[in-house]
Amino acid sequence: MSPAPSDTAGVLERKDLGRLLEVLNGAGYRVVGPRVRDGAIVYDELRTEEDxxxxxxxxxxxxxxxxxxxxxxxxxxxxxxxxSWKKYLFPPHHLLWSTRQEGNRLQVAPGPTLEDKPLAFLGVRACELAALQISDRVFQGGVVDPTYSQRRSSALIIAVECSTSAPTCFCPSMRTGPEVTQGFDLSLRELLSPWGHRFLVEAATDRGRALLRQLPLRAGTEEDQGDLGAQRARVRAGIQRSLPVDEAHDLLQENLEHPRWETVGRRCLACTNCTMACPTCFCSTTEEVPSLSGETSEHFRRWDSCFNLAFSQLHTISVRSSIASRYRQWLNHKLGTWWDQFGTSGCVGCGRCITWCPVGIDLTEELAALRAKAPSTPTTAQGAKA
Ligand code: SF4
Ligand code: SF4
Known part of the structure; x- marks a missing residue:
């Protein structure tokens, strides 16, 4: 008979993974996590392990x-x-309120109340835990966003440590991964070796410990720890990109007129993909959608992007008319002035903006280019100066 697990950790055999989904569903959570759709692994509702x-x-x-x-x-x-998980905490399109004209009066109704079931995020990576903590500062650090706050406080976080790395990852240089160390209720580490296919499970909160008690666990062994150490070394060794997180703020501020902005501005399509995929980008706009009769109107919040021309429009004029100036704005905020606003970088090194940029613009390359070349005399092109 295997030795018993502790109150906070144990090993779940692969054949018992489905039990975790059963326990979560039984506890009343709406479980969301990775699943294959449209040729990609996206986050969506999970009902069973087969999803x-x-x-x-x-x-x-x-x-x-x-x-x-x-x-x-x-x-x-x-x-x-x-x-990224932001689509659940900060929905892409969200009804804030609606109005209805009744006689001479205007009735205002708040947007839909949140679903009864709390969310359980299954499969949160280390960089994504860091992104959630950055978003907490944005949405709860000063003025509290009620939608974000309500969903975030009730959401159960089940982290899964990366067992592989992508060439686009650079979390070690951002000090956000790849190991999962904090910010979760429950964490899993998937191991596959001659010692078996299993998950090291760790609980870090009361909610996590309550779940852990319902799982058929055994105690960990030296072989489990040996496999984990080898896996972690392999994952780190696979990460090649890096970014000078501590230098970025000053490097960017000192190079606002660097010719590199023109170079990247000629490649960038201003498609906004990078900001949509980024787990921490939070720009939004609001829009009013009246009915044709004029009796009702709905007021939505939807994601926006600093790459959109209209985003910086003031009194009919966009103050960042060139794509070069919009790319410069994005990178300066993400890696530089985010520190001034929120006391942290806005980037966690997940690499999404690199993968999902249709022309393959890579922010680590852009930083390296600024570092490599001394700033020239200020450019006269309208691009980055706009
Ligand atoms: S790597 Fe790109 S997508 Fe990921 S957090 Fe940094 S800026 Fe956002
Ligand atoms: S994804 Fe690439 S092309 Fe699109 S706005 Fe971002 S940097 Fe520009």
């Missing part, structure tokens, strides 16, 4: 993403995809 991307892995590089089958049956053998 997970079992036997799928991703291949990604700058401007490239594809899925392929793996033979070993790993469950979480991939890195981050085009979605």
């Amino acid at each position: 997970l991307p079992i036997g799928w892995r991703d291949r990604q590089e700058a401007g490239t993403y594809r899925l392929e089958r793996s033979e070993d049956g790993r469950v979480f053998d991939f890195n981050v995809g085009p979605h």
Whole structure:
């Protein structure tokens, strides 16, 4: 008989993973996590273990993403995809309120109340835990966003440590991964070796410990720790990109007129993909949608992007008319002035903006280019100066 697990940790055999979904559903959570859809691994509702991307892995590089089958049956053998958890906490399109004219009076109704069931995020990576903590500062640090706050406080976080790395990852240089260390209720580490296919499970909160008690666990062994150490070393060794997180703020501020902005501005399509995929970008706009009769109107919040021309429009004039100036604004905020606003970088090194940029613009390359070349005399092109 296997030794008993502790109150906070144990080992779940692969054949028992479905039990975790049963326990979560039984506890009343709406479980969301990775699943295959439209040729990518996205985040969506999970009902059973079969909904997970079992036997799928991703291949990604700058401007490239594809899925392929793996033979070993790993469950979480991939890195981050085009979605992030922000779509649940900060919905892309959200009804804030609606109005109805009744006689001479205007009735105002708040947007829909949140679903009864709390969310359980299954499969949160280390960089994504960091992104959630950054978003907490944005949405709860000063003025509190009620939608974000309500969903965030009730959401159960089940982290899954990366067992592979993508060429687009650079979390070590951002000090956000790849190991999962904090910010979760429950964490899983998937191991596959001659010692078996299993998950090291760790609980970090009362909610996590309550779940852990309902799982059929055994105690960990030296072999489990040995496999974990080897896996972590392999994942770190696979990460090649890096970004000088501590230098970025000053480097960017000192190079506002660098000719590199013109170079990247000629490549950038201003498609906004990078900001949509980024787990921390939070720009939004509001829009009023009146009915044709004029009796009712709905007021929505929807995601916006600093790459949109209209985003910086003031009194009919966009103050960032060139794409070069919009790219410069994005990178300066993300890696530089985010520190001044929120006391942290706005980037966690997930690499999404590199993979999902259709022309393969890579922010680590852009920083390296600024570092490599001394600033020239101020450019006269209208681009970055606009
Ligand atoms: S800027 Fe790019 S690498 Fe950094 S968090 Fe956003 S999507 Fe990830
Ligand atoms: S950097 Fe790439 S993803 Fe971002 S707006 Fe430009 S072309 Fe689109």
